[in-house]
Amino acid sequence: MxxxxxxxxxxxxxxxxxxxxxxxxxxxxxxxxxxxxxxxxxxxxxxxxxxxxxxxxxxxxxxYERGTLTPADVTIVVPARDPAGPLPVGALVVDDGSVEPIPHAAQRHQVARGPAAARNTGWWLADTRLVAFLDADTRPAPGWLENLLPQFEDPAVVAVAPRVRSAKGSTKLARYERARSSLDLGDKPAQVGRGGRVTYVPTAALVVRVEALREIGGFDEDLRFGEDVDLVWRLVDAGGRVRYEPAAEVVHEPRSSWRAWAKQRFDYGTSAAPLSRRHGRKALAPLRISGWTALAWSLVALGKPKLGLMVALVTAGLLPRKLRPMGVPDGESLKLALRGHLGAGRYVADLLTRTWGPVAIPLLAATRRGRWTLALALSRHVREWAEVKPEVDLGTWIAARAADDLSYGAGVWRGCVTERTVAPLVPDLSDWPGK
Incomplete structure (x- = not known):
């Protein structure tokens, strides 16, 4: 290695x-x-x-240059409902709700029970050490398993996910999704877990040890959405290690219309409240930053940028005292602190236009200062467009990004009403310097 x-x-x-x-x-x-x-x-x-x-x-x-596991050690499970298109050769297909039997199916639910139940039915039938979950509308790239399996040489690794990219297309939606799919977690490998750069991986494509699934009982069938997040977090909580390996790729078909796309984002948002009940408020907090950082940015938003800057500078001066015993030069500590304050501005902007968006955007748009704050928050999409260089014009990109965030935020609020909790709406400001 x-x-x-x-x-x-x-x-x-x-x-x-x-x-x-x-x-x-x-x-x-x-x-x-x-x-x-x-x-x-x-x-x-x-x-x-x-x-x-x-x-x-x-x-x-x-x-790893090579591993001891091969594709023969993997059972591919495809949850599908009345599948019509081609399915992976040799896959174990669970038809969730089909009226008539299909040639590929090994199991069939007479009544639709959701993707979590379909995956559970599939992996319980597996007689291999590993199981690969693939959505019916995915197309694995050649060699995708060969690029993932070596990660299982680490006995602590219980699951590995490939990069899931949206299929290329000619429409604006397809081009936007190619650049900004919610399933695409980027081109950098990562250790998966709460608080990390990659917090979860989707089960649109995921390889898991069957033994680890047995230990945690598989998917939670009560979750209609967010069951993949819940599974990954429970695997990690049980002591396992989950890896994201973008060297392996799977292509996923995007939604066929903007309306279907917005509904998908809304549905994802509804999972925040039930997940917070299972994993705690902090796990689903829409923002996690130092309380001092939150205070500094709040002062900026209230039209007091000098006072906000003063708070940032004073609190940044506390970090060198903490890091000096670890051999970090004071100048480097100050850079880290100030960079943290500055970078947190993007997360505050995400909070305002995403999770809080359904309420915050109308309130901000009602005042002149609020409109300036809103414009500043949305300006991050301009920078992102310049960095990503998507095959869509700037206006479409900003509108789609705003709709993306707002649809998800509306789903969060709907989930909170259904579950009678405000946990996914409350920021976590507990990380105060010196605590």
């Missing part, structure tokens, strides 16, 4: 800064030497505990 060091990692003497969420690790002299060797491409022959620690922190990602 070799380690691919995450691009955002910095080594200052024996102090390692990186990962998601950001970690600061103080290494021994021997540990620092090993890390530099791994950074240069040497194989991991010793220092297994250190390697495991930085992998778990998201500072490095394991790379």
């Amino acid at each position: 070799r380690l691919r060091i995450d691009p955002g990692t910095r080594m200052l003497g024996r102090t390692l800064i990186g990962g998601a969420p950001l970690r600061v690790l103080r290494l021994s002299e021997a540990g620092a030497r090993l890390f530099r060797q791994w950074e240069n491409g040497d194989e991991v022959h010793s220092g297994g505990q250190l390697a495991d620690k930085i992998i778990a922190a998201g500072i490095a990602h394991p790379v």
Whole structure:
């Protein structure tokens, strides 16, 4: 095994800064030497505990030349309802609600019970060590399993997900989805878990150890949406490790119309409330930042940018005292603190136009200062458009991004009303400096 060091990692003497969420690790002299060797491409022959620690922190990602598992060790399970198109050869298809039998089906539900129940029916029939869940409208790229299976050489890894990309198309919706699909988690590998860069992976395409599924009881069939998030978090809570490996790709068909697309986003939003009941308020908090950072940005929004800047500068000065014993220079600590304050502005903007959007946007639009705040929040889409370079014009991109966020936010509010909870609407500001 070799380690691919995450691009955002910095080594200052024996102090390692990186990962998601950001970690600061103080290494021994021997540990620092090993890390530099791994950074240069040497194989991991010793220092297994250190390697495991930085992998778990998201500072490095394991790379295996080959593995002992093959596609013959995998049962492919496809949940489908009245499938009409071609399905993966050799797949175990669970037809959820079909009236007539279909040639591919090994099992059939007479009454539709949802995708979670269909997947459970499928994996319980598997007689292999691994099971791969694939949606009926996905098309795996050649060699996708071969790129995922080596990750299971780590016995702690219980699930690995490929990158799920939206299929290319000529319509504006297809081109937007190709660049901004909610299933596409990017081109960088990651350790999956709450608080990380990749917090969950969709079961539109996911390979899981059958033993791990048995230990947690599989999917929660009471969840109509968000069952994939719940499954991944329970796998991690049980002590397993879940990896995201974009070297493997699966293509997913986008929705056929903007209306169907908006409903999909709305449905995703409705899962926040039931998930918060299962995993706690903080797991689904729409914003998690330091209370001081929240105060600084609140002052800016209230038209007091100088006071907000003063709060940011004063609180940034508290971090060097905390990191100095770990070998982080004061100047570097100040940069980290100020970068954190500045970067949090994007998360505050997400909160205003996404989760709080159905209520916040009308309120902000009613006043001049509110309109300036709203324009500032939406300006992040312009920067994103310039960075992503999607095959849609700027106006379409901004409108689609705004509708994307608003549809999801409306779903969150609907879920909160249904579940009688406000947990997914309440930010987590508990991370105060010095706590």
